[in-house]
Amino acid sequence: MSQNIKVTKRPVNSLKHALYLPAIAAGVKVTFKHFFKNISDINAVETLRYPEEQPTDISDRYRGLHRLTHRQDGSEACVACFMCATACPSNCIFIEAEEREDGLDEKRPKSFFIDTLECVFCGYCVEACPCDAIRMDTGIFSLTGNKREDFVMDKEQLLSHKGAFGEELSRARS
Amino acid sequence: MSRVVDIIIDGENYRAEENSLLIDLLIQEGIKVPYFCYHETLGADGNCRMCMVGIEGQKRPQIACDTLVKEGMVVNTKSDTIREVRKNILELELINHPVDCPTCDQAGECSLQDFYMEYGLHNSKITIAQKVKHDKAIDLGANVMLDQERCVLCARCTRFTAEITKTHELGIVGRGDDAKVTTMPGRTLENDYAMNVVDLCPVGALTSKDFRFAQRVWFLESSEGICHGCAKGCNIFIDHNKLKYKDDTIYRFRPRRNDAVNGFFICDAGRLSYKELQEMRQESATLHGREISQEAAKEAFHNLLLLHQNSIAVVIDANLYTEEIESIINFANTIDAKIYAPLDIYKDASFADEMLKSSMRAANYKTIENLGITTSTPQNATLIINCNHPQEFRADATINFFTHRRETQALTLPIAAYTESSGSLTNEDNITQYSKQAVFKNSPLPTISDYLQGLGYE
Secondary structure (H helix, E strand, C coil): CHHHCCCCCCCCCCHHHHHCHHHHHHHHHHHHHHHHHHHHCHHHCCCCCCCCCCCCCCCCCCCCCCEECECCCCCECCCCCCHHHHHCCCCCEEEEEEECCCCCCCEEEEEEEEECCCCCCCCHHHHHCCCCCEECCCCCCCCCCCCHHHHEECHHHHHHCCCCCCCCECCCCC | CCCEEEEEECCEEEEEECCCEHHHHHHHCCCCCCCCCCECCCECCCCCCCCEEEECCCCCCEEHHHCECCCCCEEECCCHHHHHHHHHHHHHHCCCCCCCHHHCCCCCCCHHHHHHHHHHCCCCCCCHHHCCCCCCCEEEECCEEECCCCCCCCCHHHHHHHHHCCCCCEEEECCHHHCEEEECCCCCCCCCCCCHHHHHCCCCCEEECCCCCCCCHHHCEEEEEECCCCCCCCEEEEEEEECCCCCEEEEEEEECCECCCCECCCCHHHHCHHHHHHCCECCCCEECCEECCHHHHHHHHHHHHHHCCCCEEEEECCCCCHHHHHHHHHHHHHCCCEEECCCHHHECCCCCCCCCCCCECCCCHHHHHHCCCECCCCCCCCEEEEECCCCCCCCCEEEEEECECCCCCCEEEECCCHHHCCEEEECCCCCEEEECCCCCCCCCCCCHHHHHHHCCCC
């Protein structure tokens, strides 16, 4: 690891730094620059009129709603190893495992729930998954429901979500 | 008694019996030494080669499990050569390992994982496709699943069936890459201690069918308890877990080492007794089969005591903790009741064997005997207070303190099971042991002494 550490020099302890005032003035200058610019031309303000206007800048790295990926035969890629549930900082993934009988693997999830109200969308589950079975590449950023239970996604719902960026199947389980 | 000699390990002085096994000293002193095949009760086999140490004066590293302690021996367990040797041996052990840790129940308590993190950290030189394939998920019988690919051929399981149970069901057949653990054709693993091979197996080759995919082991909390299956009082780990929004649940019992009582093992009946413990629980007070409130139960209790004054018998279950028994005796003396603890119902000669199973299926019957409690059935009592005794008694009226639901019309009060409370037990050999509370339910049930305190006795 040691060769990856980059040592940077601390800024010089001058009177200019110690006073803070020049830095405050520089900050206020930026604020006022934008203030006058926006006042003079209101159409240049970068505001999205959501929900009439939808965002167009959602990239494949955007952490949207979760989905479970499939194998080539359409079954789930998940092997119920609980890595996602272990990594999850908000403990919102609830899995029950069972025997998988088709010979592709030994284990499969009997049930798989994600409580999206508890989820903090950190993406640790995606990082932890050894089977590329859970992804957050659906591009779905908005979720509505009438009651709390509507936000608890079960296995069928998670499997039905489509990837928004072309990649459908799991890259690790075929 | 052999001579005690001085030896030096990693520059520090230790004292050990001459001609004892070096690995025993290393384990006892907490010096890290990796091993698969060695086991304190099964002895040294010397096949896994993981426990290599350097010994001054010897040309090559030696296995600690087959090295005898000698006067003035200088041992080194930390040199670069030793690390390198262990790493290379581990790489050989892992050559055909399927690396299916995500689906393996052993993951989290697997020696291969631990040693890889400690000594290996190498990249595999062969691909998954090149690995030799064997059969997976074979049901051996007796709740044991075999995965031949994960096996490191340490022969602990075969030595267990050969030396401990003497049933010889398991053997290693084939040579080289083809070597695998198996049963004789047409035979299954069947003995009363078979599931101990699951704990003995240092890797995921033998796993429990009962625990299969139930939980990942790192979620479980292990509490020290005493098995209540019979009067032997085997020491166990109660592995339990309180899942989010759920109640505290026991997932398995594992043996806990106690050389004075059970050694390293427990019987399968005791191991699986956690299931019964959690089913059909009496969870609320009932009268005539219907649920009643705590206040109503308390009132009914007092009324019955008043009604049957001077003709009350208290019957004590021989599985209760000594502390509970004592407070019941105090209570019985206060209300002038006779105390009984019939023991005949616990006797089961068919359960007993030469190893760990006792014919007396009551964990604390010795305390009943030591306290001199009458062991006959109660006579001439009009009210019987049954403190979880398994037998059914005839009387005009009955008050029951039950852990589990039974067919009864009488006033029944729910009590905590032994895993939900703590106390001491005296086993058949007069060894008194303490069992800690393992399970903390969301709505805990009181013990009998809690009830008696709440009812104004004690």
